[in-house]
Amino acid sequence: MGDDPLLADSLAGLNVLPPVSGGAERHDSVRNGLEALAALPEPPDLVLVHDGARPCVPAEVVQNVIEALKTHEGVIPAVAVIDTIKKAADGIIIDTVPRDGLWRAQTPQGFRFGTLLELNRTLRDARTDDAALLEQAGHPVAIVQGSEDNIKLTVAEDLMRLEGVIDRNLLPRVGLGYDVHAFEEGRKLILCGIEVPHTKGLAGHSDADVGIHTLCDAIYGALAEGDIGRHFPPSDNEWKDMDSARFLIHAGERIRERGGFLVNADVTLICERPKIGPHAEAMRNRLADLLKVNVSRISVKATTSERLGFTGREEGIAATATVSIMVPDNGEA
Structure with a gap:
């Protein structure tokens, strides 16, 4: 891979496990990582799955997820939806969606390792996030407070938002x-x-x-x-x-x-x-x-x-x- 030298330089001197190559889709990459952890002599009890496109996650968000895993099988950080949500078709509004109870999911999402590994092995259809696997299997997933600074870099304009977070x-x-x-x-x-x-x-x-x-x-x-x-x-x-x-x-x-x-x-x-x-x-x-x-x-x-x-x-x-x-x-x- 062309980025291997850059990755090796970035990880130099850090006490981390060897990197695992990703798959064709996000869920494939997660599964590859879980299987690599399962192959360890002592697999972990907990696992966090984080989007690399979210470089500004505050430490307290990570800590909140880990703390909540003491009493839940799955935990995600999220922020409440405050904007008015419209549903549209062909550029025309067809409904206003009540925002009560709506949350914007973030990462890292935390899980009991054994639970997430088993569901990734048995439910192989694609999901936009890992919490959806637990939801599909009937496992409750808790929410902890996320952060507006935990932005996801998706489009070019997000880089300007990133600069603002870093500078602040x-x-x-x-x-x-x-x-x-x-x-x-x-x-x-x-x-x-x-x-x-x-x-x-x-x-x-x-x-x-x-x-x-x-x-x-x-x-x-x-x-x-x-x-x-x-x-x-x-x-x-x-x-x-x-x-x-x-x-x-x-x-x-x-x-x-x-x-x-x-x-x-x-x-x-x-x-x-x-x-x-x-x-x-x-x-x-x-x-x-x-x-x-x-x-x-x-x-x-x-x-x-x-x-x-x-x-x-x-x-x-x-x-x-x-x-x-x-x-x-x-x-x-």
Whole structure:
């Protein structure tokens, strides 16, 4: 399958069962998954069936379904119909349907595993959802409150609704970073992950990449997770002469582990020499690669201190960074 490499990359490091190929229809895919679970040494007691086209299901909806399965064989989340429902034929209304008692079904739908497996094996006709199998067999199916955010992506316009849900549940964070390193003879000069030809390098415990260090500080600051020294203390010899790329990879992973993403990053290098301009594009590309973002989100530029201060005396290089990230609103703000 053409998406296998993407799937493998998405599941890397996760403690999940091997994926199971789907079938020609939805119910075929569900049956394939159930049979794979049945083949396990210890099949589960409960199973949830979820539409991949519903990417924004809130955690509390999932929890409500699982909780209700303690007392019911089948449970679905749903939201009450609030619009007036019309029945039509050939574009003409023929009836107004009372909306009392009408619900819009969502997923994940939860079931006792043995019950759903047996019904999928015996009732092989197609159904638009799995709860219909239990209904057909006379098993009561309970309803728990769903969520209007649990939208199903069916038509192109749904993508606009999806953006609204995502944006509403994310909070902007801004981080600032600042770092300085003195020049030192006999060392390579590494800036923003790129070796820059110069007569001196920078002094430091690691490779002293002042550009990456300040960018890491900005990211950790935006996440309220301290600074680079907290994560990679200079007192630890494990980080002696370490490639600072490792630090930035970790900072980027922390954004993703928090469920967020980088909006943009702006790095400024402050020095008289060397000239940064000829290397700025390579630096942008390197930082984007380490952070796994499009290069359009990364800016690298340089300025001087007009011969003032330690940078003006060419004693070292200073750097600043500003980042903007979006992270989920977990009620902490």
